Structures are given as C-alpha cells and as structure tokens.
Amino acid sequence: MKIAEVSERFGLSVDTLRYYERVGLIPPVHRNEGGIRDYDELDLMRVDFIKCMRGAGLPVEVLIDYMDLVQQGDITIEARKEILIEQRNLVAARLEEMQKTLERLNYKIEAYEKALLKKEQEIGQVEELMAGD
Amino acid sequence: MKIAEVSERFGLSVDTLRYYERVGLIPPVHRNEGGIRDYDELDLMRVDFIKCMRGAGLPVEVLIDYMDLVQQGDITIEARKEILIEQRNLVAARLEEMQKTLERLNYKIEAYEKALLKKEQEIGQVEELMAGD
DNA sequence: CCTTGACTTGGAGTCGACTCCAGGTGTTAC
DNA sequence: GTAACACCTGGAGTCGACTCCAAGTCAAGG
Numbered sequence: 082m083k084i085a086e087v088s089e090r091f092g093l094s095v096d097t098l099r100y101y102e103r104v105g106l107i108p109p110v111h112r113n114e115g116g117i118r119d120y121d122e123l124d125l126m127r128v129d130f131i132k133c134m135r136g137a138g139l140p141v142e143v144l145i146d147y148m149d150l151v152q153q154g155d156i157t158i159e160a161r162k163e164i165l166i167e168q169r170n171l172v173a174a175r176l177e178e179m180q181k182t183l184e185r186l187n188y189k190i191e192a193y194e195k196a197l198l199k200k201e202q203e204i205g206q207v208e209e210l211m212a213g214d
Numbered sequence: 215m216k217i218a219e220v221s222e223r224f225g226l227s228v229d230t231l232r233y234y235e236r237v238g239l240i241p242p243v244h245r246n247e248g249g250i251r252d253y254d255e256l257d258l259m260r261v262d263f264i265k266c267m268r269g270a271g272l273p274v275e276v277l278i279d280y281m282d283l284v285q286q287g288d289i290t291i292e293a294r295k296e297i298l299i300e301q302r303n304l305v306a307a308r309l310e311e312m313q314k315t316l317e318r319l320n321y322k323i324e325a326y327e328k329a330l331l332k333k334e335q336e337i338g339q340v341e342e343l344m345a346g347d
Numbered sequence: 348c349c350t351t352g353a354c355t356t357g358g359a360g361t362c363g364a365c366t367c368c369a370g371g372t373g374t375t376a377c
Numbered sequence: 378g379t380a381a382c383a384c385c386t387g388g389a390g391t392c393g394a395c396t397c398c399a400a401g402t403c404a405a406g407g
Contacts, residue, residue: 137315182270
C-alpha cells in the first residue's frame with residue numbers, strides 16, 4: 082500500500098507519516114524498486130496503534146521508546162508493560178478531568194438556554210403590551 | 215489574593231497567569247497601590263473556568279473569544295451558547311476516542327501480564343528440571 | 348522525447364502554548 | 378540604609394508536533 086492511501090485511510094498527512102518514520106516511531110517502511118514506500122500489514126497496524134495513542138495524547142517521545150522496546154523483542158515485555166501502565170493512568174486521569182469539563186459545559190449550555198427562553202418570554206410580554214396600544 | 219497564591223491554588227505558573235491576562239483570556243486584574251495584582255473572587259472564578267477548559271483541550275483562542283463575549287453582556291448569550299455547544303461536541307468526541315484508547319491500553323497491559331506469567335511458569339519448569347539434577 | 352504527476356529527500360518554517368529572562372520597583376527585616 | 382524578596386514589564390526563547398518547501402527521481406501517457 083502506498084503512502085497516499087495510508088494517509089487517506091488513517092486521516093494522517095503524508096508528511097506526518099514520513100515524520101513518524103523519520104523520528105523512529107515506525108521502523109523504516111519497505112520500498113519498491115523505485116525507492117517508493119510500500120506499507121505492509123504490519124506497518125498499517127503500527128500506524129493504527131500510533132494514531133490511536135497520539136489521539137489520546139501520548140507523547141511522541143514515549144511512543145518512540147515503546148516502539149523501540151517492541152523491536153528489541155520479548156525481553157522488554159516488562160518494561161513495555163510499565164510504560165503502558167503509566168500512560169494508561171495518565172489517560173484515565175485526563176478522561177476523568179474531561180468528563181467533569183463536559184458536565185460543566187453541559188450545565189452552562191443549559192443555563193444559557195434557560196436565559197434565552199426567559200428573554201423570549203420577555204419579548205413576548207413586550208409584544209403583548211405593544212399589541213395593547 | 216496575590217498571584218503566587220493563585221498560582222499555588224490552581225497549579226498554574228505565575229507566568230501562565232500573567233500570559234492569560236496578557237492575551238485577554240482574563241480581563242486586567244485589579245492592582246493595589248504598588249501596582250501588584252490582587253485577584254478577587256470573580257478573577258478566581260475565571261481562572262478556575264479557564265483552567266478547567268484548557269485541561270479539556272479547548273484552544274486559548276476560542277476561550278479568548280468566549281471571554282470577550284462574556285464581557286459584552288447579555289446580547290451575546292446566543293453566540294456564547296453556540297461556542298460552548300461546538301466545544302462540548304468536540305470534547306465529547308475526544309472523550310469517546312480516549313475511552314477506546316483506554317480500553318486498548320488495558321487490553322494490551324493484560325496481554326503483557328499473561329505473557330509475563332507464562333514466562334514465569336517456564337522459568338519454574340526450568341528450575342524443576344534443574345532441581346532434578 | 349517530453350510532460351505530468353506521484354513519489355523521494357533534507358532541512359527549514361510554523362503554530363500553539365507557554366516559559367524564561369533582564370532589568371526595574373516597592374515593601375519588609377535587620 | 379541596605380539586603381532580601383516578591384512582584385512588575387516587554388520581549389525573546391523553547392518545546393512538541395507537525396507542515397512546508399525546493400530540488401530531484403521515476404513511470405506512464407500522448
């Protein structure tokens with residue numbers, strides 16, 4: 082699969098995909114004779130993983146470290162687990178924070194809705210008054 | 215309340231507080247005779263709101279626009295509501311994404327735990343073998 | 348053969364959000 | 378009265394994460 086398709090499929094720019102490869106987030110993608118990237122299934126799984134983790138705010142650097150460990154094989158499982166646990170905790174914390182913020186936003190939106198309703202009523206009353214002229 | 219206390223209370227650096235004021239996220243804070251900031255209750259509420267919203271990823275620029283509208287009074291209620299609805303939807307979307315990522319992380323962590331258990335068992339077996347010598 | 352278009356590279360530029368700094372002032376403590 | 382300290386300002390610097398660019402290569406179509 083060539084880079085444009087991957088870009089399309091994951092909603093990441095071509096530049097971003099190349100950037101990820103450059104900084105070592107993804108090991109060098111296989112090339113065809115012409116030197117053009119040809120993503121295989123494994124590459125796609127990696128991109129998917131990265132995209133997902135970046136979407137939750139995991140820093141690129143942490144992901145680089147993690148992907149590095151993956152490359153080193155089974156001896157690094159413990160270390161990888163530690164990284165994921167740490168990041169999981171951070172994500173869980175952010176999640177909670179965002180839930181509270183979401184509630185707060187909803188509360189405020191409701192308050193604005195009530196305020197607008199009240200305003201409408203007042204206009205209604207004014208119109209009634211004016212209709213009485 | 216002086217800036218250091220506010221910084222302490224909200225876990226924002228003094229520089230960040232001043233930055234927020236500079237870019238118009240918070241209207242100019244009242245100063246005492248010496249020209250030193252003295253945050254009042256309203257200021258604190260604003261800082262709290264900003265901190266909460268920033269924590270959920272709302273861009274500073276959007277918050278500036280919003281706070282500007284607040285300053286302009288009741289005529290802007292509709293516009294403010296629209297902003298909040300848009301941001302609420304974005305937060306909700308991010309929240310969902312993060313929940314999926316959290317699940318994925320938990321799944322992976324479990325998988326690593328299983329892998330580690332299996333490894334331990336193998337080591338146990340090896341030790342049994344060695345004990346038989 | 349030449350153009351078009353999708354790809355390549357290394358390196359520079361941008362953007363959002365702070366964060367730091369030099370140099371200055373005002374209040375308190377000895 | 379002078380040292381220490383907490384504050385002030387405007388402006389520059391940093392950081393993470395892209396994003397853009399100029400210049401080059403290659404395959405396919407007219």
